[in-house]
Amino acid sequence: IFGEDYNIKDYHSWHGVLITYGLAILVIIFIQDPFEGLIYSQMFLSIQLPITIFLLIYLTSSKKIMGKFVNGLYQKIILIVVGIIVTCLNLILLWEIFYK
Known part of the structure; x- marks a missing residue:
């Protein structure tokens, strides 16, 4: 997308991974x-x-x-x-x- 190959070391990819993990941790912590x-x-x-x-x-x-x-x-x-x-x-x- 946007003319870029997917690379886990890329700045944009790390943001996507961190946002996903952050939301998952919030769900685990706050929903019993x-x-x-x-x-x-x-x-x-x-x-x-x-x-x-x-x-x-x-x-x-x-x-x-x-x-x-x-x-x-x-x-x-x-x-x-x-x-x-x-x-x-x-x-x-x-x-x-x-x-x-």
């Missing part, structure tokens, strides 16, 4: 019930999922990036509908978690 920790981790992943879906739709629909393998109109419509459905389901999940 492992099941509760699992619920929170899945909740945060569900917040991130629609961002990833729509970013991938954008990237795979770009002629500049995909060349001759770009998504067609019907594929794009189906992908956007699936992305909207996933987003709606995640919003319902978050609503139930916080306003139950």
